[in-house]
Every structure is written in structure tokens, then in C-alpha cells.
Amino acid sequence: MNAFFPKPRLSLAFLFCVLFIAACGGGSGGTSTPLQPPVSQDIIWQPGIYPPSANFAAQCVTPRSGVDPFSGQPFPDQAGSALAEKMWLRSWTNETYLWYDEVPDNNPNDFSISAYFNQLKTNERTASGRLKDNFHFSEPTSEYRERTQAGTSSEYGIRWEFIANTAPRELIVRYTEPNSPAAQADIPRGASLKRIDGIDFVNTTSSSEVDAINAALFPDEAGESHEFEFQLLDGSTLNANLTSAVIDLSPVQNVDIIDTEFSKIGYIQFNSFITPAQDALIDAFQAFVDNGVSELVLDLRYNGGGSLALSSQLAYMIAGPNQTNNAIFEQLVYNDKTPPEDPFPFYSQEIDYVNGRFLSNTLPSPEFTRVFILSTGSTCSASESLINGLRGIDVEVILIGDTTCGKPFGFLPTDNCGTTYFTIQFQGINEKGFGNFSDGFIPSLNPQFDDEVEGCFVDDDFSNALGSTDEALLSAALFYAEFDGCPANTSPVLSIDSAAQEGKGPAIMAPNPYIEAIINDDRRFISKSSTSNGEN
Numbered sequence: 001m002n003a004f005f006p007k008p009r010l011s012l013a014f015l016f017c018v019l020f021i022a023a024c025g026g027g028s029g030g031t032s033t034p035l036q037p038p039v040s041q042d043i044i045w046q047p048g049i050y051p052p053s054a055n056f057a058a059q060c061v062t063p064r065s066g067v068d069p070f071s072g073q074p075f076p077d078q079a080g081s082a083l084a085e086k087m088w089l090r091s092w093t094n095e096t097y098l099w100y101d102e103v104p105d106n107n108p109n110d111f112s113i114s115a116y117f118n119q120l121k122t123n124e125r126t127a128s129g130r131l132k133d134n135f136h137f138s139e140p141t142s143e144y145r146e147r148t149q150a151g152t153s154s155e156y157g158i159r160w161e162f163i164a165n166t167a168p169r170e171l172i173v174r175y176t177e178p179n180s181p182a183a184q185a186d187i188p189r190g191a192s193l194k195r196i197d198g199i200d201f202v203n204t205t206s207s208s209e210v211d212a213i214n215a216a217l218f219p220d221e222a223g224e225s226h227e228f229e230f231q232l233l234d235g236s237t238l239n240a241n242l243t244s245a246v247i248d249l250s251p252v253q254n255v256d257i258i259d260t261e262f263s264k265i266g267y268i269q270f271n272s273f274i275t276p277a278q279d280a281l282i283d284a285f286q287a288f289v290d291n292g293v294s295e296l297v298l299d300l301r302y303n304g305g306g307s308l309a310l311s312s313q314l315a316y317m318i319a320g321p322n323q324t325n326n327a328i329f330e331q332l333v334y335n336d337k338t339p340p341e342d343p344f345p346f347y348s349q350e351i352d353y354v355n356g357r358f359l360s361n362t363l364p365s366p367e368f369t370r371v372f373i374l375s376t377g378s379t380c381s382a383s384e385s386l387i388n389g390l391r392g393i394d395v396e397v398i399l400i401g402d403t404t405c406g407k408p409f410g411f412l413p414t415d416n417c418g419t420t421y422f423t424i425q426f427q428g429i430n431e432k433g434f435g436n437f438s439d440g441f442i443p444s445l446n447p448q449f450d451d452e453v454e455g456c457f458v459d460d461d462f463s464n465a466l467g468s469t470d471e472a473l474l475s476a477a478l479f480y481a482e483f484d485g486c487p488a489n490t491s492p493v494l495s496i497d498s499a500a501q502e503g504k505g506p507a508i509m510a511p512n513p514y515i516e517a518i519i520n521d522d523r524r525f526i527s528k529s530s531t532s533n534g535e536n
Contacts, residue, residue: 043083045090047105053091059084060417061113070145077417083108086116088416093120098335098409098424099133114138117421126406126438133424135381135407141420144413147249147274154222156242157182159271159302161462168202173230174302175269175466180247185240187230190462194237195229219244233463252280254299254467257291262482266293266366267474269466270314273306273382275353278313282350285317286364293366297477299374299467301401301460305381308410308428309347313363315389316346320367324348329389330428332410333435344428346389370396372477375441376460380405385428387441387453392430399443399455400477406440445486456486 043056059080067074086108094100102122111119121136146154157180163170171193176182193201196216199209216226225243232238254269266288270277288296296318312329324346331343350361373379373387384404390397409424429435434450443455461472469475479487 043081043087045083045087045108047107050091050094051087053088053095056080056084056088056091057416059088061085062417064418080417082113085113085417086111089113089117089120089421092414092416092421093423095337096335096412096423096425097121098426099124100335100337121423128439130406130439132438133409135409135411136423138419138421141415141418144420154219154246155244156180156219157245157247158187161460167205171201172462174462175253177247178250178253181242181245182240185242187228187238187240188232189465190233191230191238192232193228194231195227197227222246249274249276250280251277252284255280255284255287256467257287257293258297258469258478260478260482263294264292265295265297265478265481267297267299267467269299271302273303273308273310273314275307275310275351278310278351278353281310281314281317282363285366288366289364294368295370295372295481296366296368297372297374297474297481299474300379300383300386301374301376301473302378303380303383304378304405305383305385305407307353308344308382308385309351309353311382311386312344312347312389313351315386316348317363317365318368318371319346319390319393319395320365321348322367323393323395327393328431329392330385330430331433332426332428334426338425368395370398372398372400372480374473374477375399375401375404375443377402377405377440381407381410384408384437384441388428388430388435388437391453392432392434397453398477398480399441399453400480401443401455401458401460401473403440403442404437406438408435408437456480458486 058076058078060077061080061082063077063079064075065077090105090108093103097103097120099122102124103120104123106116106119108116117138118136121133124132126132157177159174159176161172161174163172165171173182173187173189173191173193175189176187195201196213199213201213204210204213216224219226222245223243225241228240228242230238230240249272251272251274252268252270254267256267258265258267266284268281268284270281287293298318308330315329316324327346328343329346332341334340347358348363350359350363351357352359371390375383379401384407387397387399387404388408408429409427411422411425413420413422415421427435437451439451442452443457444452445454445456447454456476458473458476464471467474469478476487479485
């Protein structure tokens with residue numbers, strides 16, 4: 001680790017929200033030595049008094065045994081109690097949470113473990129009325145490690161657009177993973193789900209049928225088969241029997257070089273900042289260099305974030321050595337209990353993410369001075385850091401699509417007792433000291449404020465394939481590249497109602513675009529009720 005991080009605390013900066021085994025959770029939480037038994041088995045909650053979280057770590061209701069398959073080290077778990085797990089969460093939050101002084105100190109005995117964690121956050125709101133912390137969640141450590149380190153997931157390979165999860169429900173296919181069961185069944189973008197195993201997905205109000213729908217939509221393991229009925233855009237019906245499988249995620253798709261009358265424009269659909277994407281990104285940018293590509297369209301509309309290190313690498317490949325030299329990509333600001341650390345640079349080299357070291361290969365860069373970023377409300381976190389980092393060094397960013405999700409914050413995923421917890425621990429600011437985009441980056445014809453970015457509002461277009469020059473967002477970017485302005489008509493043939501996206505229509509259990517993309521399994525369950533669940 002020291003070979004990779006010459007600065008004392010740079011490893012914390014590197015771990016924006018994924019992917020370094022030594023600090024991302026798993027069994028050992030970064031050490032190979034099992035934790036010692038607690039000094040006292042008598043655990044008492046005392047309001048306002050926070051013992052060190054280490055006093056309660058790895059004391060589990062259901063301890064794991066054996067060896068962590070990802071770290072190769074024995075699990076540190078020992079027999080404990082639910083109160084011990086909750087007291088660990090309480091002290092860990094008080095030590096590391098960015099707004100720890102805004103967290104209510106409720107009696108942990110009044111909650112289950114998961115419910116207790118869910119309320120360990122601020123309830124304050126931004127100037128626009130949004131919750132300040134809309135990014136607080138957890139998931140099983142085994143699933144988290146499988147996706148982010150192995151780059152695999154057990155599923156059908158469908159990425160969903162949740163429009164309404166209460167009757168009448170609507171769920172549309174965004175895209176499918178290559179070579180997945182869904183891709184092999186030729187399920188196209190824009191297909192609308194109508195029935196699962198004969199159950200009326202759109203209209204059923206039966207609790208048992210809704211449970212069956214959820215079980216079918218989100219299989220727990222490979223080998224589960226279910227019958228899906230879709231309505232296609234032409235009104236026809238597609239029936240597909242899908243069997244869940246362990247699939248390789250493909251965060252980089254549809255790389256293309258578009259020849260226009262005035263220039264060569266590169267296009268990349270980039271879905272998640274998981275580290276297996278590094279090789280594909282390098283290959284794409286090398287092709288851009290070799291073919292004299294002068295401008296880039298980077299499709300981040302469904303990219304909810306991931307590794308900040310990879311975001312820094314991508315920023316370098318966009319901007320090149322001249323603009324990034326000695327510049328800050330992002331400075332991470334922690335709470336007042338955490339010492340400040342050195343700024344986070346633009347990484348110019350390939351990284352061995354498994355062993356935590358730089359390689360000698362310098363990343364390719366066409367040195368773009370302008371980049372078009374396709375965005376929606378699901379463009380989040382490390383994607384927004386990329387936008388902010390590039391703007392901090394005066395790379396011209398043109399935003400085409402919709403306002404991004406608004407997450408200038410990050411966390412260090414932390415495992416305890418087989419659950420990986422994500423709680424906001426830092427805010428990122430760029431070279432110019434800006435990081436206040438809690439309400440998202442907003443496309444604007446005439447930007448007036450720092451969170452407004454030159455560009456065009458364009459509704460997401462489900463009537464054309466991603467990467468097609470007929471697709472509304474890409475078409476608008478190509479128009480802007482030629483004419484330096486937005487097309488007169490930016491409404492696609494089929495779009496999602498923006499009012500529904502603002503909570504007037506859909507009711508999803510976890511309205512969190514960051515979770516969706518970084519977790520990469522769309523685990524946002526269908527509701528049994530007919531009323532909105534609101535913000536979580």
C-alpha cells in the first residue's frame with residue numbers, strides 16, 4: 001500500500017466509494033489480524049457518550065466463519081449481539097459522518113439493526129428543500145464485493161427505468177448487458193414490462209403477487225427462471241423466458257468514432273466507475289488518439305458513480321498532461337474530527353487496482369478542450385466529480401440532457417458483520433474550490449451560477465438505441481458540436497415524464513440514482529401500496 005500511496009493519508013482519498021480491498025469492507029476491514037474480544041461484555045447505551053467504535057467491531061449476531069474469498073483472510077467475526085452491532089454503527093457514525101453533530105442520539109434498543117442505521121443521518125435539507133443526505137444505504141458485503149471487485153452480478157442483465165412502482169406500474173428497459181440472458185433474448189431499449197409469470201405487473205394489488213414480482217425481478221442467485229412479457233414501442237408483444245446468470249458487467253459500451261463534415265467525434269457509453277472499466281476506457285482513448293478524434297461525447301446518463309481514482313484517470317485522459325499538470329482533481333473535506341489530507345491529483349498512469357500500485361504505462365489522451373456529457377438525474381457522484389474536476393481546470397463541459405443527481409459527497413464503504421455500510425464522510429471540491437452542487441449540475445443556455453453548466457435540456461429518448469446518432473441526447477450533442485447551440489426541438493419521440501421523476505408519479509422504495517448505478521442491480525422494489533413512499 002505504501003508503494004501506491006506515498007502521501008500519508010492518500011489511501012482514504014483514493015477510496016471514494018469503491019474498490020480497494022484493504023479499506024472497502026469485506027471480512028477484515030483492511031487488517032489480517034482478528035479483532036480482540038471486547039474489554040467488557042456489558043454494553044450500555046448512555047446518551048451523548050460515544051465509546052470508540054473499535055470496542056464493538058465484529059461482534060455479530062450471526063458471525064461469519066472461514067476465509068473471506070476476496071481478501072484471503074479469516075473473517076474477524078465473533079459472537080456478539082444486536083446491541084453491539086448497533087453501538088458500532090453509532091460510534092462509527094459519530095467518528096466519521098460528515099454531519100455527525102446533526103444525527104439524533106436515539107436509543108438503539110428501540111430499533112432493529114437496519115432501522116437503527118437508517119436513522120443515523122441528518123434530517124436537514126438543502127436550500128431547495130431536498131434532504132441534505134439522500135445517499136445513506138447498506139448492502140450485503142458479499143454482493144458488494146462481487147460487483148465492484150469481480151465485476152460480476154447474478155441477474156438477467158436488464159437495467160431498468162422505474163417510472164411508477166404503484167398501480168398502474170410502469171417499468172421500461174434502459175439497456176441490457178452484452179451477452180446477458182436479456183441481450184440473448186433480444187429485449188430492446190424502451191420495452192415496457194407487462195406480465196411476470198402470468199401476473200399482471202401493471203395492475204395487480206395482491207400482496208402475494210407483488211412479492212412474487214419482486215422475487216422474479218431481483219433473483220437472489222443464478223439459475224432462477226421466470227417468464228416475462230414486454231410491450232415494444234411498435235405495440236407488439238415480446239415474451240421471454242429469462243434465467244438469471246452470473247454475468248460480467250460491461251461498464252463501457254458502444255464506443256464509436258462519428259465522422260462529421262467538420263470533425264471526428266468520439267462516443268462512449270459509460271455506465272459505472274467500477275475498476276474493471278479501466279482497460280476498456282484505455283482502449284477507447286487510444287483509438288481516439290490513433291484516429292485523430294477532436295471532440296468527445298461521454299454518455300453518463302445512467303452512471304451513478306464509483307471509484308474516484310477511475311474518475312480522476314478518465315479526467316486526465318480527457319484533458320491531457322498540459323491542462324492537468326500540478327492541478328487538483330478533487331480536494332476531500334472531512335468532518336472536524338478528521339485531519340485534512342493532501343489534494344487528490346489527476347492520475348496519469350494505469351493502476352493495478354488489485355495490488356494497489358501504479359503501473360508505468362501513461363494513459364492515452366487526445367487532449368480534448370471540449371467534452372459533451374450526456375446526463376440525467378441518474379448521473380451522480382463520481383460522474384459529477386468528473387464534471388466538477390474538469391471545470392476546475394477550465395476544460396469546456398457541455399451538458400446535454402437533464403440536471404444531475406446532486407451528490408458532491410462520498411464515503412468509504414465499511415464492512416461490519418457481513419454488511420457493508422455507506423454513510424457520507426466527505427465533500428469534494430475542485431481546483432477552484434467549488435463543490436456546492438447538492439441540487440445537481442443544471443444544463444443552461446446562459447449559465448449564471450457555478451452549478452449551472454452550458455448546455456441543453458433534452459428528455460431521455462427510449463425510442464432509439466444508445467449510441468445511435470438518431471437518439472435524442474446524442475443527436476443534440478452532435479448538433480451543438482456543429483452549431484454551438486441547442487437544436488430547436490429537443491423532445492424525443494418517447495420520453496419519461498419529468499413530473500413523474502420529481503415524485504408526482506413513481507413511488508419507489510429507494511429513490512436514489514447513486515445506489516442504482518454503483519450497486520448495478522436496480523434493486524428498487526415494487527410497492528404493494530398505491531401511494532407514494534416519498535423520500536427515504
